[in-house]
Amino acid sequence: MEPIMAIVVGLLFAASVYMMLRRSIVKLVIGLMLLSNAANLLIFTASGLTRGAPPLIPEGAMAPLGPVADPLPQALILTAIVIAFGVLAFAVVLIHRAYEIVQADDLDQMKETDS
């Protein structure tokens, strides 16, 4: 499964970068959202994919009964998801305020306003 996921992650990255390089600020936001998904899946896939063995310990046991999925990248991704949400909110509001002020949704045009 990993090779397929690797290709999918590559596609996600390519799509997000392309969107972020557009001049329209709305597309920039979409690109940002795709980027955080792509990054999370990158970490998730790179740590190896495990089927049906969540990192939980059965009640009464001291350790998982068999091999389980790697919990460390999961912990990283969990916070990353929440933080990406925070950053997205920040970016969206920032862009919204910038748009209100300069009345331009074209990044090149915005740039001209802050010389």
Next chain:
Amino acid sequence: MQFAVFSGFLLAAFTPLLSARFRDRLGWVLALLPASLAVWFAMQLPLIMSGEVLVQTMEWIPGLGISLTMTLDGLSLLFALLISVIGTFVLLYASSYLHGHQDLTRFYVVLLSFMASMLGLVLSDSLITLFVFWELTSITSYLLIGFNHQDASARKAALQGLLITVGGGLALLAGMVLLAQGAGSYSLQEILTQGEVLREYPLYLPMLLCLLGGAFTKSAQFPFHFWLPNAMAAPTPVSSYLHSATMVKAGVYLLARLHPALGGTEAWQFILPLFGATTMFVGAFMAIRSTGIKKLLAYSTVMALGTLTLLLGIGTEKAMLAFAAFLLGHSLYKGALFMVAGALDHSTGTKEVPEMGGLRHLMPVTMVAAVVAGLSLAGLPPLFGFVAKELMFEAVLGGSVLKAFTLTLAFAAAALGIAVAGVVVLRPFFGALKTTPKKPHEADWPMLAGPLTLAFLSLLFGVMPGMAGSLLVLPASSAVAGYEISYGLSLWHGINAPLLLSIASLIVGGLVFRHWDAYRAKVAVLNPIIARGPEAGYFKLMDGLVWIADWQTRWLQNGSMRNYLTVILLTFVGLTGYTLIWRYQLHWNWDIQVQLHELVTVGLLVAATTVVFLTRSRLGAVASMGVVGFAVALIFILFSAPDLGITQILVETLTVILLVLVLFRLPSFGNLSTPTQRIRDALVAAATGVLMTLLIMVTIDVQLVPSISSVMIEQSQPLAYGRNIVNVILVDFRSLDTLGEIFVLALAALGVYAMLRLHPETAPGANHLAGSLILPPLKKQAKKSPPKECASTAQPEQGKESAS
């Protein structure tokens, strides 16, 4: 000793409070501190004379093995005494010289901080603390040169001094790191025992050059000498204290301190005398063509610093003795002469020597101090300057490398030095009385105490050279040499080569003095050449810096985010791709086990991404983003990450709420780019995507560092009593990271709140003027919203943009 250093900083901190209490007497009260420190240091004399070294250690960061160790040996003690004694008089002097100045309190604060830093510098055992104090002296010197901050030339001189000494400080830091690497320790005491190792160290030459870079800039050696005369923009007490007696000698101190460990090599014996002798001559030559009394003295300080470097370079026993004697002699007479210069300037209102004359009747006490100190500068018996100069000639005659060169320059410098002494001392006081801008009067006693005492010490040590020798010079020179030196200093050595050289230099110097005005006119021919000297290079360099800053801002930081992104991504792809392929080769493990429902999920993800990519409608894009998010959540759940799946679904829901609230208030998608731009961007995007795919393939196969996850899996229940290992990592094993992350969330929330809620009417800090500077209102905006608001609300965004 730590207390000696920190008391200065402490007193500096409390000076503003004391200022209200003591008013005009503040300088006298503050002078009590250096005076009592001087007494304490003097009490250590018997111990140091017996060859002991006083070491005091204070734990600072025991966990890292960093302690604040201070050592007191002959060299440190000589410096510490000079710093505290002259510091006492300078504080007294300043209370009168700067009487009634509005910033006098600030002056005291900086001066005391300087004194404490300088003491720290000469007492530090660790290279790190030495460096910190070194930089502190540069900073306090900057503040003191620029004390008259309304004066543009003072600001310029202050900046020049700072840039040169701090630039040298960077080289010094590099040199110190190399030194510590070579010796295996940051402690000077350890380093001094590693001399043989260090001299054979493969990086000896780069290390020496870095250290010299620091020392030469600080001690104003040619070609960095020009900042010192410019530093005369500082008030005279500062020139007397920092720029002649103490701070500028820090570079020489460092070289002397390291001499036992680094000295004696070919490079040392070649570079130091070469630069020392050149500096000596350049200083003397530049001095005699100046007319300002402070410039004259400053260049003669440059000359003295060159002499000290030359003596360190020669490195014989005589040279070490001459070094310590010259250091002491120079600090005494130069400190006194600067204070005299300040008194003259204060009383006559001019700094130009040709405008002064015949003041002997009006300022008799000043004159006495000036004449005694001047005789010492000229090196005439029975003053201590004579003893030092004889030793200097003897050392130069006993040198081996570049002997003819150093001897010629030393002789020329000595002769010109005598002429300088004549100009500074005889011209203002003797001859016919000239009218000056102010009516001359004798200086107050606080301004006389310093010069008189220092001049008296020059005389005392000259008459009793043996006492000066055993008290100060021998312990200091032993510390510089690294072995015990015993030698009786005396005035009279019989008729020998040094004495003949002295007499010859006296005759030449006397001739130059007599024909000073004519001589200056002749030397003026050289002005165009001097104008192309090192200082011109400094200005070229500064202009170059500004030009480069201008260029790189226009080309690299042009404000186009898409350009930044492209550059960052291409750099990343290039560097990472290169490393990936050369170091790990391509890994392409096509061993695929896949189940149908997984394939469907992934297919959904790809399809939704394609829709996001292609759609022209915002609603379509948002809906497809939702599908992307849920597909990702499904992947998490399919591959054993239930926590991630739940989180992703919840966040996806909230994201939709967020986008509904904001995104539809933004304009719809526009197609703005040209086809060429699209192709270029598509190439960048494709390269990034391919690299990420390759990266994952390599990461799966290559395990560089053993995973720490197994420990966490094993210890989750026994140590942390938790069965959900992901949660245990978040709230226990790596809780510091999580703590940081919730702070990031809080900051994002505050940022959003500030942007949405703080409007110019309500924001107290909003500066309309600053806003309009950043964002000139456009015609287009003016139609839609009042420009005043536009201009000022733009400010928070500006700040955030540059911070992100």
Next chain:
Amino acid sequence: MMKPGTLILYAAARFLLPLQLIFSLFLLLRGHDEPGGGFIAGLVAAGAFSLYLFAFGSEVTRDLLRIDPRTMIGIGLLFGVASAFPALIHGQAFLTAQWWPIALPGGAELKLSTPLIFDIGVYLAVVGTVMTFVVALAESEEA
């Protein structure tokens, strides 16, 4: 967007809110052993309040929350930082977990610990953050 919601939305929000809040507390407390934890529970609670806000508007939601969402973030961060200190009393490294198990009548055991305090801090910070976003945005919309 902030027009008064439909009857179904009213009813759903009114009935779902307590259920969702209780569920979020359940997720928070069991998080150490089963899927759940401060982040997830916080998001669930924030989602519940957001739904309520869509139905009844920001004014009513603010009243329901009693405390300003920004204050909630602050309390959350304080909990997080406070959980770091008990270890110092025992001379252990900053943030080392401390456990005070309390036996409850009936054989059950309450695992009171600094990680739990920490997780509650995370929970409050997440709820506060999301609610700050949503309330501020909704109010700027209403204004």
